Amino acid sequence: MAGRVAIVTGVSRRAGIGFAVAGELLAAGASVLVHSWSPHDAEQPWGADPAGAAGIVDLLGGEGPRLRHLAADFADPRAPGLVVAAAVAAFGAVDVVVANHARSSGQSLAEVTAAELDLCWAVNARASVLLAQAFAAAHDDARSGGRIILFTSGQHLAPMSREIPYAVSKGAIHQMTLTLSDxxxxxxxxVNTINPGPVDTGWADPDLTARVGRALPAGRWGRPADVARLVRWLASGDSQWITGQVIDAEGGFRRWVM
Structure with a gap:
């Protein structure tokens, strides 16, 4: 990845997938612009990382020649373009976008609101399309190996009736993958999408952790590092023959066991 430039969104918690992905790409030699939006985490049960955005960047090595940071709210339609522009301004080009960010929502059908549907759509689905658009406009095709890596959560494999706004918006990412790749x-x-399956990023309660653990052949949840290694491969030249795919990297998750 030496000489390559990547954007990784959703890098706001050291326990998160985005943090692991950014670290993996930096270790592989890439220059990385990390995006965060800590106010979303502060609203969730798990809370914002106590290190704060600056602390997260410091844990990745600190801003410098190969690492930059930008906080941006993807509820704002201008934000995806600003993130891509910041990467180009910092590093002169952009080769890879890893759209790892997500807005979580715990609303059931009885609880769901138009406002939450709109917000999840804007952050999860619309921002992913606008990131792809901005990346395509900025990408220099003389630099081979442009990569867009999106994230969904297995809504095509099992229902998520307690998280309807999240599930619907993430399901849209599954459906956009083939069209964007074309x-x-x-x-x-x-353009490829990862469904990472159950990943231990500190959000699950002990009961859910135990139940899901029984449904995984390895006896453990996925780790952010498991996902980061797949992202690194998809971001590299070794994946050039793979596009338009949704990759279920779930460690053999057996939903029927839960």
Whole structure:
């Protein structure tokens, strides 16, 4: 990854997938712009990382020649373009976008509101499309190996009736993958989506942790590092023949066991 430039969104907690992905790409030699929006985490049961955004960046090595940070709220339609522009301004180009960010929502059908549906759509689905659009506009096709890596959460494999706004918006990412890949294939830019399955990022209660653990052949949840290694491969030249795919990297998750 030496000489490559990546954007990783959703890097706001050291226990999160985004933090692991950013660290993996930096270790592989890439220059990385990390995006965060800590106010979302502060609203959730798990809370914001006590280190704060600056502390997270410091844990990755601190801002410098190969690492920059930008906080941005993807509820604002201008934010995806600003993130891509910041990467180009910092590093002169952009080769990879890892759209790891997500807005979580715990509303059931009885509880769901139009406002939450709109907000989850804006942050999870709309921002992913606008990141792809901004990346495509900024990408220099003379730099081979353009990569867009999106994230969904297995809504195509099992229902999530307690998280309807989240599930619907993440399901849209599954459906956009093939269309975006077709839009960019002739430019040598690949688009793939990862469904990482159950990953221990500190959000689950002990009961859920135990139940899901029994449904995983390895006897443990996925770790952010498991996902980060897959992202690194998809971001590299080794994945050039793979596009338009939703990859279920779930460690053999057996939902029927739960």
């Amino acid at each position: 839009a960019l294939a002739d430019r040598g830019i690949t």
